Amino acid sequence: MEGRVAERLRGALGPLGFEVHAFKVGWYNAILQPGFHLPYPDDTLAFVVLSTPSMFDKALKPFVNKERLKIIRDPVDQCVSHHLSRVKEKFPDQKVDVIFDYEILPSRKPKFLAQTAAHVAGAAYYYQRKDVKLDPWEKKKKIYGVCIHPKYGGWFAIRGLLLFPDIQDGRYRDIIEVKERYSEEQKAYFATPPAERFRLLGLTQEAQRGTFH
Incomplete structure (x- = not known):
């Protein structure tokens, strides 16, 4: 299920200069205080959505040319909102929630921490002090x-989240009688955020950083 959703998202957003990277909400919540x-x-x-350098030519300029009279706020925000809203239409049988990077709560906190989401999804490495x-x-x-992308360094932006509340645990894996399942160790590995998996295999942090450059 996750693979089919990811494939459909990449098919819709990839040609526009966007990237999507999957993660579990639990990975994100596990490393943040409850207030976030x-x-x-x-x-x-969930999927974190990034814009790459090509988004400017592939999505923004065509959007501005077509919607010139309707642009009343930030053109990039409207462009991203337009395309992510259209993505929702590709999942008529699924509930899809969208959170944009510029949205804030009544408390003035952001609705999500963009760099943390990108990190747990393995989209970019969030270097901290x-x-x-x-x-x-x-x-x-x-x-x-600061987040560093493995292909684009700092030349990218985190634009939003797509959440699929109806698509959750891995029970679909047992929809048929299976001959073999993942071991508990293997399940734990794949349930761990990509940025933390190297530790489970006994690899060094330096090796982990190498995958993001």
Whole structure:
């Protein structure tokens, strides 16, 4: 199920210069304080949507040319909203929730932490202060993290989330009588966020970082 959804999303958004990367809501919630949790069960399937450099020519310019008279706020936000709303139409039998990167809660907190979502999905590595071996800054100084994409470095943007509340745990795997299943160790591995899997295999953090460059 997840694979078919991902394939359909990539078919719709890839030609427009967007990338989609899957993750479980539980991966995201597990590393954040409750105030930032997404209000969905842990097994809910989600996708983080990135715009790559080609989005400007493939999606934004055609959108502006076609919708010039309807643009009343940020053209990029309207372009992304337009295309992600159209994606929902491709899943008429599924509930699809969209959260955009610019949306905030009444508390003024963002509805989701974009860099964290990209990290747990394995879309980009979220480098934070703790990743710096020789910290040159004063302890009290706040240092913000930065996401690095394996292909585009810092030349990309995180635009939103697509959530599929009806697509959750892996029970569909047993829809027929099967000859063999994943071991508990293997299930634990695939249930772990991609950014944390190297640790389970006994690989070093340096090796993990190498996959993101």
